[in-house]
Each structure stands twice: as C-alpha cells, then as structure tokens.
Amino acid sequence: MYEIRIHSRGGQGGVTAARLLALAxxxxxxxxxxxxxxxxxxxxxxxVSFVRIDDAPIKIYSxxxxxxxxxxxxxxxxxxxxxxxxxxxxxxVLVNSEHPQEFPGYTSxxxxxxxxALAQDLAxxxxxxxxxPFLGAAAKLGIVSFESVTQAIREMxxxxxxxxxxxxxxxxxVI
Amino acid sequence: xxxxxxxxxxxAAAVKQAAPSVVAAYPITPQxxxxxxxxxxVAAGEVETEYIPVESEHSAMAACIGxxxxxxxxxxxxxxxxxxxxxxxxxxxxxxxLPIVMANVNRAxxxxxxxxxxxxxxxxxxxxxxxxxxxxxxxxxxxxxxxxFRIAEDERVLLPVMVNLDGxxxxxxxxxxxxxxxxxxxxxxxxxxxxxxxNPMGYGPMTGPDDYFRFRWDIERSMRDxxxxxxxxxxxxxxxxxxxYGPAEEYRCEDAEVVVVSMGTLGKEAEVAVDILRKxxxxxxxxxxxxxxPFPDLDLKGREVVVIDRDYSFxxxxxxxxSLKAKTGIECYNVIAGLGGQEVTYNDIADFVRxxxxxxxxxxxxxx
Numbered sequence: 001m002y003e004i005r006i007h008s009r010g011g012q013g014g015v016t017a018a019r020l021l022a023l024a025x026x027x028x029x030x031x032x033x034x035x036x037x038x039x040x041x042x043x044x045x046x047x048v049s050f051v052r053i054d055d056a057p058i059k060i061y062s063x064x065x066x067x068x069x070x071x072x073x074x075x076x077x078x079x080x081x082x083x084x085x086x087x088x089x090x091x092x093v094l095v096n097s098e099h100p101q102e103f104p105g106y107t108s109x110x111x112x113x114x115x116x117a118l119a120q121d122l123a124x125x126x127x128x129x130x131x132x133p134f135l136g137a138a139a140k141l142g143i144v145s146f147e148s149v150t151q152a153i154r155e156m157x158x159x160x161x162x163x164x165x166x167x168x169x170x171x172x173x174v175i
Numbered sequence: 176x177x178x179x180x181x182x183x184x185x186x187a188a189a190v191k192q193a194a195p196s197v198v199a200a201y202p203i204t205p206q207x208x209x210x211x212x213x214x215x216x217v218a219a220g221e222v223e224t225e226y227i228p229v230e231s232e233h234s235a236m237a238a239c240i241g242x243x244x245x246x247x248x249x250x251x252x253x254x255x256x257x258x259x260x261x262x263x264x265x266x267x268x269x270x271x272x273l274p275i276v277m278a279n280v281n282r283a284x285x286x287x288x289x290x291x292x293x294x295x296x297x298x299x300x301x302x303x304x305x306x307x308x309x310x311x312x313x314x315x316x317x318x319x320x321x322x323x324f325r326i327a328e329d330e331r332v333l334l335p336v337m338v339n340l341d342g343x344x345x346x347x348x349x350x351x352x353x354x355x356x357x358x359x360x361x362x363x364x365x366x367x368x369x370x371x372x373x374n375p376m377g378y379g380p381m382t383g384p385d386d387y388f389r390f391r392w393d394i395e396r397s398m399r400d401x402x403x404x405x406x407x408x409x410x411x412x413x414x415x416x417x418x419x420y421g422p423a424e425e426y427r428c429e430d431a432e433v434v435v436v437s438m439g440t441l442g443k444e445a446e447v448a449v450d451i452l453r454k455x456x457x458x459x460x461x462x463x464x465x466x467x468x469p470f471p472d473l474d475l476k477g478r479e480v481v482v483i484d485r486d487y488s489f490x491x492x493x494x495x496x497x498s499l500k501a502k503t504g505i506e507c508y509n510v511i512a513g514l515g516g517q518e519v520t521y522n523d524i525a526d527f528v529r530x531x532x533x534x535x536x537x538x539x540x541x542x543x
Contacts, residue, residue, distance in 0.1 A: 018349075019179075019349050022179060022349050023179050026351060031351065032179070032350075032351075033348055033350050034348065034349040035343075035344075035347065035349070036343075036347055058350075059443040059444060060443075060447055060520075060521060061341075061344050061345070061348065061440040061441075061443065062444060062518055062519060062520040063518060063520075065520070
C-alpha cells in the first residue's frame with residue numbers, strides 16, 4: 001500500500017487534490033481511497049488530506065500516520081506544521097515551490113505549481129488552482145499514469161486549462 | 176457502472192434510482208452532501224421527485240409522514256442533532272406504519288460541539304420502532320439504501336428504515352462504487368391504507384387502550400417478520416447483483432477463539448487488526464454487526480468477545496455490549512472508543528484484543 005499525506009490550506013483544494021489522485025489511481029485499475037481530515041479548519045488554516053493506493057481493497061479508515069510520501073501544496077504551512085512527522089525513512093517530499101527544498105534523510109522534489117497555474121490564469125477568487133497541476137507532478141513521480149491523470153481531471157472539470165497545467169507540471173518537475 | 180464516490184454521494188445515487196416521489200430535508204453536517212446531490216438531480220430533471228426544503232428536521236419528518244401516508248415513496252437524510260430534533264416524529268412515522276427511508280450520517284452530540292462519527296445519535300432512537308442498519312463501506316451505503324426501500328415497503332414490514340453511515344469517516348471518504356441496473360428489484364410502493372387525497376376528511380384519532388395495545392403488538396410482530404424480509408431481500412440482492420450481506424459481516428470467524436464485535440467503519444478496520452493478530456498466532460475474528468433493529472441472533476458461543484462501542488449509555492455501559500449480553504448472556508471485554516471521531520487504528524484494535532480483560536469496561540485512551 002502506498003500512503004500519501006497532502007498538506008495545504010483550507011480553500012486551496014487539497015481535498016480535491018486527494019480525490020483527483022484517488023480517481024486517477026482508480027482509473028489505473030488500482031484500489032484507492034481519499035479522505036479529508038475535517039477539523040474546525042477555516043479558509044486559510046493548515047489542513048491535511050490522505051490518499052491510499054493499493055492492489056487490494058482498502059479497509060483502513062484511520063488517518064495516515066506513517067506516509068510514504070508527503071505533498072506540500074502551500075510551502076508556508078511548513079512554518080507552523082511539521083510536514084515530515086511520521087514520514088517513512090527515505091520517503092518522498094514534494095513541495096510547491098520555485099526553489100529546491102532540502103530535507104535530510106528524505107528524497108525531495110519541488111515544482112512551482114502556483115506559477116504554472118498563474119501562467120494559465122487558472123484561479124478561483126484570486127486563489128491559484130494548484131491541485132490539477134499537482135496531478136501532473138504525481139504522474140511524473142510514477143504514482144499514477146499520466147493518461148489516468150488527464151482522464152480524472154476531465155471527469156471532474158470542464159475547463160481544459162486544468163489538463164494544460166498538469167502537462168506543464170509533468171514537464172517541469174525534475175526527478 | 177464502476178465509479179469512485181463518497182459515502183454521501185453513494186446514498187444519493189441509490190435514492191435517485193429508487194426515485195422517491197417526495198424528499199423533504201434540512202441540511203446538517205456531515206449529511207448535507209446527500210440532500211444537495213438529490214436537490215441537484217431534481218433540479219436537472221434527472222429524477223421525478225418533489226423536493227421540499229423545510230425549515231427544520233422536525234418539519235422534514237412531518238412532511239415525510241404526510242407524503243408517505245398518501246402512499247408515495249419518501250426519503251430524507253439527517254445527522255446527530257437533526258435526528259434528535261425529529262424524535263417525536265420518528266415515533267409517529269413507525270406508529271403510523273409508514274415505510275419512510277432515512278439516511279442518518281452518524282455524528283456525535285453536543286456539547287462540546289463535534290461533527291465527527293459516533294453512534295449514540297442512532298442508538299438514542301432505538302425504541303422508536305425504526306429498523307436500523309449500519310454500513311461499513313461506500314458500496315454498502317449504496318446497496319443498503321436500495322434494499323432499505325424494498326424492506327420498508329414490504330407488506331410484512333411497513334416500518335421506516337434508517338440507514339446509518341459514519342460521519343466523515345464514511346460520508347466523506349472516496350472509494351470505488353459499482354452501481355447496478357435496478358430493474359424491478361424494488362417493487363412499486365403499495366400502501367394498503369393510503370390517505371385518499373382526492374377525498375379528504377378528518378377523523379378524531381383517539382385510540383383506546385385495547386386497540387392501542389394491539390397496534391403496538393402489531394409493530395413488534397412486523398419487527399419479528401422483518402428478520403425474514405431482510406434475509407430474503409439480501410439474498411435476492413446477492414442473486415441479482417452478486418454482493419452478499421447478512422445480519423453481521425463475519426471475517427475469519429470460523430475457527431476464531433476471540434471475536435471483535437463492532438459496527439460501522441471500525442468493523443472494517445477490525446479486519447486489518449484480525450490479520451495482524453492471526454500472524455502472531457492469535458486466533459481472532461471480526462463480526463461487524465450490521466442490523467441493530469431488529470437485533471440479530473449472533474452465534475458467539477465458546478468464543479471470547481471484545482465489543483467496541485462507539486457510543487455510551489451513561490450510568491449503564493456500551494449499548495452494543497449491553498444488547499449482546501441481554502440477548503446472548505455473553506460477558507465481553509467492552510472497549511469504549513471512537514466517541515466524537517476519536518482516532519482508532521487497526522493497531523489500537525489489535526491491542527484491545529491482546530489486552531482483553533473479559534467482564535471489564537475500558538475507555539480507550541482515558542481509563543486503564
């Protein structure tokens with residue numbers, strides 16, 4: 001089982017990112033569950049959501065305490081939240097950032113999801129959409145296939161720019 | 176069709192296919208997604224349903240009672256305080272023998288204000304005469320909702336059915352869902368004594384002790400008959416659609432020496448714990464109780480039993496453990512866990528089994 005924890009801020013689409021990723025994994029023929037951790041969070045507060053992907057049906061409903069991978073959709077949450085908490089040894093960290101991030105003991109990746117979204121003018125009420133570009137990055141990291149990513153995005157969104165930003169993130173992420 | 180869905184949307188998808196004539200509802204977290212989805216089906220003309228947005232849950236159930244009394248299929252959904260606000264009307268719906276189906280997304284009761292999963296809301300309505308089923312997966316939320324209409328409307332039952340799913344843990348998780356081509360699985364609703372809306376008239380509904388007593392006995396007879404109707408319905412569902420359900424879902428129970436009894440999503444998490452315990456040489460099994468009313472006969476003889484109650488009856492004990500003891504005489508290790516959405520993992524459940532002390536009660540994380 002592959003377990004992913006996504007950190008974001010309320011209103012940024014972190015829950016949708018989890019749902020998109022689960023849907024893409026599901027389109028790959030895998031079993032997948034996506035669950036938000038709903039707290040008393042409000043728009044702008046740090047939030048987490050979870051994705052599990054496996055070849056067998058998934059019976060676990062509790063939160064992910066030891067993820068294989070951590071995704072940070074808003075780098076500013078790292079100022080107040082220990083995003084590495086419980087991350088497995090040698091686990092992956094993907095940060096939405098223009099700049100490389102160093103996490104000793106872990107494999108880190110960065111890609112400017114916000115910049116990619118803004119280049120396509122993809123924003124809701126001024127908030128750049130980072131979850132659909134994130135799906136492109138997830139495909140580049142081999143978590144899901146890029147074909148399933150585009151399929152999942154088209155199932156959930158009519159705006160074709162969402163596919164374009166996924167393509168851009170796929171190209172830009174260096175692995 | 177195979178898709179990915181939340182628990183809430185799975186319930187809404189089943190309701191759309193059952194196509195009730197009336198849905199009357201009031202929003203409450205974490206149920207709201209169900210009625211939003213149904214409202215959008217109605218707005219898009221995808222289902223022939225009159226959607227009545229009411230001003231409270233009490234009114235929602237009152238509207239469902241009025242609609243159902245005219246003989247039409249009726250649905251609503253609620254959670255927690257919304258369910259409690261319906262309380263008087265829940266007794267009325269069952270007493271009037273109205274086959275209303277309701278989804279209750281199990282949520283803790285305030286104060287303190289808490290929107291996470293707990294079963295006390297449903298259990299506090301256990302004596303209203305409603306049938307209650309608890310589900311453990313998104314697929315089961317869909318399947319149980321479809322079956323609920325058929326069971327409720329069966330002439331041998333004619334009682335309302337409450338389909339319970341864990342707040343957030345199941346209502347908001349995304350899992351795979353296979354929808355079915357329903358065909359004639361749910362026969363047309365035929366209420367034998369429907370109100371004639373074309374010829375309205377009023378009666379004094381006073382009922383003397385003798386008739387009243389007979390009506391109550393008739394409810395209990397139907398509850399007893401409901402066991403057979405549930406069995407038939409679940410068998411027919413399996414025959415047509417290939418998914419089998421029963422009064423409890425048993426996992427590795429055949430040779431089990433210790434059985435974990437639980438309800439809702441904890442019952443699926445318990446299966447993971449059972450696999451871990453088996454690897455350690457502990458012959459464990461899991462029994463996820465699905466039906467709470469009518470309460471099923473469970474075969475637990477000769478096994479040690481660990482009951483996880485995601486509920487509590489203050490001054491008495493865990494409701495499931497107490498029910499089990501009353502019905503079977505079995506003394507268990509009663510773990511109170513998961514109240515207000517408390518995190519309970521498969522490792523925790525495995526610990527409950529390893530550390531069991533039969534005859535005792537333990538509040539997870541707070542008592543020794």
